[in-house]
Amino acid sequence: MNGKALSFSGILTVGLMLFALFLGAGNMIFPPFLGQQAGELVWTGIIGFLITGVGLPLMGVIAIAKSGGDLQTLANRVHPLYGLIFTIIMYLAIGPFFGIPRTGTVAYEIGIIPFLSEDAAKYGVSLLIYSIVFFGLTAWLAMNPSKLVDRIGKILTPSLLVILTILVVKSIVTPMGSFGEPNPAYQDGALFKGFIEGYLTMDTIAALVFGIVVINAIKERGITSKASLTKITIIAGVIAATGLALVYLSLSYIGATSTDSIGAQANGGAILSAAANHLFGSLGAVILGLAITFACITTSVGLVSACAQYFVKIVPISYGKLVIILSAFSMLIANIGLTQLITVSLPVLIIIYPLAIVLILLSFMHNWFNGYSMVYVGALLPTGLISLIDGLKTAGLDVSAVSSTLSFLPFYAEGIGWIVPALIGAVIGYIIALIVGESKRIIEA
Numbered sequence: 001m002n003g004k005a006l007s008f009s010g011i012l013t014v015g016l017m018l019f020a021l022f023l024g025a026g027n028m029i030f031p032p033f034l035g036q037q038a039g040e041l042v043w044t045g046i047i048g049f050l051i052t053g054v055g056l057p058l059m060g061v062i063a064i065a066k067s068g069g070d071l072q073t074l075a076n077r078v079h080p081l082y083g084l085i086f087t088i089i090m091y092l093a094i095g096p097f098f099g100i101p102r103t104g105t106v107a108y109e110i111g112i113i114p115f116l117s118e119d120a121a122k123y124g125v126s127l128l129i130y131s132i133v134f135f136g137l138t139a140w141l142a143m144n145p146s147k148l149v150d151r152i153g154k155i156l157t158p159s160l161l162v163i164l165t166i167l168v169v170k171s172i173v174t175p176m177g178s179f180g181e182p183n184p185a186y187q188d189g190a191l192f193k194g195f196i197e198g199y200l201t202m203d204t205i206a207a208l209v210f211g212i213v214v215i216n217a218i219k220e221r222g223i224t225s226k227a228s229l230t231k232i233t234i235i236a237g238v239i240a241a242t243g244l245a246l247v248y249l250s251l252s253y254i255g256a257t258s259t260d261s262i263g264a265q266a267n268g269g270a271i272l273s274a275a276a277n278h279l280f281g282s283l284g285a286v287i288l289g290l291a292i293t294f295a296c297i298t299t300s301v302g303l304v305s306a307c308a309q310y311f312v313k314i315v316p317i318s319y320g321k322l323v324i325i326l327s328a329f330s331m332l333i334a335n336i337g338l339t340q341l342i343t344v345s346l347p348v349l350i351i352i353y354p355l356a357i358v359l360i361l362l363s364f365m366h367n368w369f370n371g372y373s374m375v376y377v378g379a380l381l382p383t384g385l386i387s388l389i390d391g392l393k394t395a396g397l398d399v400s401a402v403s404s405t406l407s408f409l410p411f412y413a414e415g416i417g418w419i420v421p422a423l424i425g426a427v428i429g430y431i432i433a434l435i436v437g438e439s440k441r442i443i444e445a
Contacts, residue, residue: 035255177260378429
């Protein structure tokens with residue numbers, strides 16, 4: 001370890017930072033809605049949610065650590081040109097075009113709008129002012145990446161945990177009601193339904209982006225050995241995953257016991273707002289607003305820092321200037337509003353998310369198939385084509401002719417019809433690699 005070792009408290013701080021980076025407002029909204037929808041089957045549903053909402057992101061962080069701490073290094077296993085293009089698209093999508101602006105709009109709509117008059121909330125001036133303050137704070141916190149661990153892991157994360165604990169403990173001590181009847185969507189397949197809900201959190205993409213933040217945070221503490229970096233990152237990832245799992249279990253419990261007191265709600269945000277109001281009265285809105293704000297600001301800071309640390313390698317602009325540019329651009333995009341932002345950006349995420357999942361899964365089997373690039377190509381090609389169709393369909397384009405042709409694929413109706421073609425493609429790629437005599441790639445240690 002080059003003479004240096006990171007104490008457990010240091011590793012814990014890094015793990016808490018990673019936990020906070022993952023825990024955005026969207027992650028706080030999905031579990032209570034699952035809980036209310038699943039009712040008596042909440043624990044079955046949440047197991048499925050944890051597989052894709054916690055398990056895959058953890059695998060993503062580990063995959064980045066094993067590959068050398070960089071998404072492009074991982075994606076280069078397909079082809080260097082693919083690695084560059086795919087990485088840029090990933091960072092732009094989860095960064096300034098969608099992920100970063102969303103943190104500001106969600107924090108505004110859940111943490112601020114409840115305190116505004118109807119007229120004040122109707123016009124965009126309040127959002128503009130809030131977004132300037134929000135992204136100004138984001139830029140300040142992200143300006144010095146070496147202080148990210150202390151600012152997030154030691155300050156913001158504990159604050160967020162205290163607020164969440166207050167909400168959860170109150171819901172357990174004075175429960176709002178008993179578990180309700182499961183929604184029809186959960187009655188016959190709660191595990192698989194929860195699996196899909198976790199898939200929609202998009203945290204697997206975030207894992208590939210945040211990997212560089214974690215690696216650099218550890219390097220800042222004097223750890224340079226690849227083996228040590230990988231080991232510490234895995235431990236930090238497990239700490240973050242454990243924290244996420246506990247939060248998801250707690251929030252799903254709040255949702256599952258909420259129906260008697262607040263009735264069925266349209267989304268997780270409405271459930272949390274109503275539950276906080278029921279448990280704490282008017283103070284509940286303040287508690288929830290603070291929790292949402294802390295969750296969003298940590299994710300925003302992490303994404304801005306990660307994007308700046310990547311783009312500084314490929315454009316002749318300093319890290320500090322990139323932080324300002326990314327924050328300012330995200331502030332402008334945030335002012336189009338949350339609904340419009342999701343409508344425009346979701347199709348892109350639907351296209352690239354399965355590609356990220358397949359890339360991560362293959363990275364864990366890299367040595368099994370001797371690192372042949374044809375295996376990656378064979379798996380990602382059908383994945384990309386099917387995901388493209390799903391993305392175009394989500395964008396409202398008429399792809400019914402192609403979509404109906406693909407409807408025979410297992411799980412296609414659930415939006416994950418790429419699974420079997422990816423597996424078949426990987427096998428075909430391996431066979432082709434053997435036939436043409438492709439040279440072996442570097443085998444991971």
